[in-house]
Amino acid sequence: MEDQKSLDIPSEPEKYSKELNIAVRAVQMACSLCQEVQDSLISKTNNQIQSKDDNSPVTVADWSVQAIVSWVLSESFGSENVSIVAEEDVQNLSKADSAGLLETVVRTVNDSLSAAPCFGLEGPRNPLSSSDVLEAISRGNSTGGATGRFWTLDPVDGTLGFVRGDQYAVALALIEDGEVVLGVLGCPNYPMKKEWLNYHHRYHRIISKLTPTTSESWDKGCVLYARKGSGETWMQPLLKKNNKLIWPNSAIQAQVSSIDNPALATFCEPVEKSNSSHSFTAGLAHSVGLRKQPLRVYSMVKYAAIARGDAEIFMKFARTGYKEKIWDHAAGVVIIQEAGGVVTDAGGCPLDFSKGIYLEGLDRGIIACAGAKLHEKILRAVDASWNSSSL
Numbered sequence: 001m002e003d004q005k006s007l008d009i010p011s012e013p014e015k016y017s018k019e020l021n022i023a024v025r026a027v028q029m030a031c032s033l034c035q036e037v038q039d040s041l042i043s044k045t046n047n048q049i050q051s052k053d054d055n056s057p058v059t060v061a062d063w064s065v066q067a068i069v070s071w072v073l074s075e076s077f078g079s080e081n082v083s084i085v086a087e088e089d090v091q092n093l094s095k096a097d098s099a100g101l102l103e104t105v106v107r108t109v110n111d112s113l114s115a116a117p118c119f120g121l122e123g124p125r126n127p128l129s130s131s132d133v134l135e136a137i138s139r140g141n142s143t144g145g146a147t148g149r150f151w152t153l154d155p156v157d158g159t160l161g162f163v164r165g166d167q168y169a170v171a172l173a174l175i176e177d178g179e180v181v182l183g184v185l186g187c188p189n190y191p192m193k194k195e196w197l198n199y200h201h202r203y204h205r206i207i208s209k210l211t212p213t214t215s216e217s218w219d220k221g222c223v224l225y226a227r228k229g230s231g232e233t234w235m236q237p238l239l240k241k242n243n244k245l246i247w248p249n250s251a252i253q254a255q256v257s258s259i260d261n262p263a264l265a266t267f268c269e270p271v272e273k274s275n276s277s278h279s280f281t282a283g284l285a286h287s288v289g290l291r292k293q294p295l296r297v298y299s300m301v302k303y304a305a306i307a308r309g310d311a312e313i314f315m316k317f318a319r320t321g322y323k324e325k326i327w328d329h330a331a332g333v334v335i336i337q338e339a340g341g342v343v344t345d346a347g348g349c350p351l352d353f354s355k356g357i358y359l360e361g362l363d364r365g366i367i368a369c370a371g372a373k374l375h376e377k378i379l380r381a382v383d384a385s386w387n388s389s390s391l
């Protein structure tokens with residue numbers, strides 16, 4: 001009887017389950033949008049790649065994804081409850097000579113939102129106007145901090161990879177009282193199985209013209225997600241616009257690699273030398289006996305690679321003076337940790353998401369490893385190499 005009673009007590013719903021559910025769907029929809037824009041960027045030579053003040057690229061996809069994710073979150077939770085720290089602003093879009101660009105963004109946003117039901121989301125009753133879209137993008141201008149709840153969004157991480165037809169990611173995380181509690185990472189060009197990477201999307205595109213592919217063979221991308229403290233990271237294939245969503249969309253668990261011997265490990269790092277010192281990591285790799293060539297991959301796909309066990313070490317040592325932003329790391333950190341990995345700065349401290357838009361106080365760089373033992377070894381090697389390097 002006792003047992004019967006306890007079974008009758010409804011179990012407490014998992015914390016953040018609604019947030020996670022909506023976030024994964026929104027990222028799926030964003031990935032679909034990005035794939036369409038990336039295809040059009042590559043097929044046409046057009047002027048839709050803009051430069052920001054720091055000369056970094058920004059595209060229709062960056063603004064459009066920020067608009068749709070912001071819109072979906074606001075609709076789902078009420079705009080008064082949603083605070084978002086996101087990368088893009090409306091400055092370039094609102095210029096007098098940007099009318100054409102804004103029009104393209106508005107069209108892209110409405111095309112994407114009209115397919116919201118395919119992702120299990122509700123779209124708007126009427127298409128969004130330019131000012132609705134600008135407002136949705138601007139809602140990403142929160143500044144974060146140590147208390148309360150906010151989302152952080154990198155609508156397109158690795159924009160350089162994106163415009164080059166290569167890897168990029170859509171990254172969304174929920175932060176509460178300074179801790180990342182949810183992370184969702186969409187990787188539209190990172191197939192569910194690493195081996196399919198060889199089947200590179202460029203070839204894929206050519207082949208797909210010849211043979212219509214089923215969703216099984218077509219899923220060249222994946223979405224990873226994790227909830228802090230669950231001890232689980234999940235990965236699902238990318239949804240196509242007209243596939244019916246069957247939640248949780250055949251997700252499988254992702255786990256870090258068990259390799260703890262540096263000689264057998266693969267390390268990944270940013271593609272651009274200006275984003276991380278390749279010479280420092282090359283010296284360090286040599287000192288710990290890493291034999292494999294570094295895997296240089298754009299974007300937070302590097303975090304995904306560690307979480308899935310496709311690589312064991314990720315290092316980023318930005319030049320002195322560069323301050324890492326929270327949206328470039330939040331989703332990746334929780335996804336690696338819940339998959340069994342360890343992420344800290346080079347001093348072994350956790351990354352601090354409680355200080356606003358930057359990871360303040362970061363010691364030298366970021367080190368993510370498949371496990372604690374390997375992480376320990378890399379930290380020691382960084383210390384040993386640091387003083388003899390010119391960084």
Ligand SMILES: Nc1ncnc2c1ncn2[C@@H]1O[C@H](COP(=O)(O)OS(=O)(=O)O)[C@@H](OP(=O)(O)O)[C@H]1O
Pocket residue numbers: 056087154156157158159160161269270271272273274275276297298299300316318319322325328
């Ligand atoms: N100088 C400098 N140093 C370090 N990091 C920088 C720098 N400039 C930009 N960024 C940020 O790096 C983000 C891309 O980082 P990645 O690790 O993916 O680098 S790379 O694209 O592989 O080279 C990139 O993210 P996105 O702008 O979303 O693409 C930037 O936020």
Ligand SMILES: [Mg+2]
Pocket residue numbers: 154156157158327328
């Ligand atoms: Mg980024």
Ligand SMILES: [Mg+2]
Pocket residue numbers: 062087154155156157158159
């Ligand atoms: Mg970005």
Ligand SMILES: [Mg+2]
Pocket residue numbers: 056057087159
């Ligand atoms: Mg950028």
